[in-house]
Amino acid sequence: MRSWDYSGNTKEFVTAHFENIREKIKEEILKAKESIRVCVAWVSLRDIHEALVARASEGLVVEVIYNDDLKNRSLSLISCENIKFYPIKLRYYYGLMHNKFCVIDESVVITGSFNWSKRAGSHFENCVVIRDNFELTRRFLQEFYDIVSYFSEARAAQVNTCSHSGCRCESFKIGILGAESGLYGESTVGIWEICGSSHLRV
Structure with missing residues (x-):
């Protein structure tokens, strides 16, 4: 395994890895x-899943920030009750939560170009471990919790988006009360969805 080591002072120790990166992670x-805090765009490596689930089941604090997209929503990892998840969806459809770092025991940082995805192993990538x-x-912890705050604020002010294929505009639901009829003066309510691009759905 190719790696590069550096010790800048008596405490800090840095290693850089260019091969077998997923094994190192x-x-x-x-x-x-004690704790594992992951902030990566995609988490689709099965052995990494299993390691995170195992550590969470042993009582470690495990938190995962990831990009909220179709690739990640289908992962079995997301259903693990012992892990705290923060799916991040940016306000613009083309935006990504594209960080790639992990903080372990508040003393070890793993970062670099390596995505925690199945395809990453076929690319030229790097991983740096700083102790x-x-x-x-x-x-890095400050960035992690800044993103968690963004997630919490976004959840509190969640905006509905258009369900029309390919449209991510903000949408609104309108209820239209029909005329009363019948013995008991009953009426029906029609629910319409409309967005900023004028897509209309009943």
Whole structure:
């Protein structure tokens, strides 16, 4: 395995990896003692899934931020009750939550170009593991919780989007009360959905 090591001071230690990256990530996950916080666009590697589920079932705090798209919604990992998930959908349809980092035990940062996806292994990628650089770790944790805050605020002010194929405009539902009729003065309510692009659905 090609790797590069660097020790900038007596505490900090950095390794860079260019091969067998998923194995290295899994190794770090299995060494975790207290917490694993993942922030990646896609999480579709089965062995990584299994490692995260196993650590969560052992009582570790496991939190995962991921891009909210069709690829991720179909993953079995998402159904694990012991893991806290934050699916991130940006306000613009072309936007991605494209971070690639993981913080373990608030002392180890894993980052680099490697997506945690099935296709990543076929590309030229890199992975950097930084240990005991607490200022750098603090910055990554701050980014993690900034995104969690974004998720919470977005959930609180959730906007409905158009269900028309390919349209992501904000949509509104309108109820139209029909005229009263019959012995008891009953009426029906028609529900219409309309969006900013004038798509109309009954």
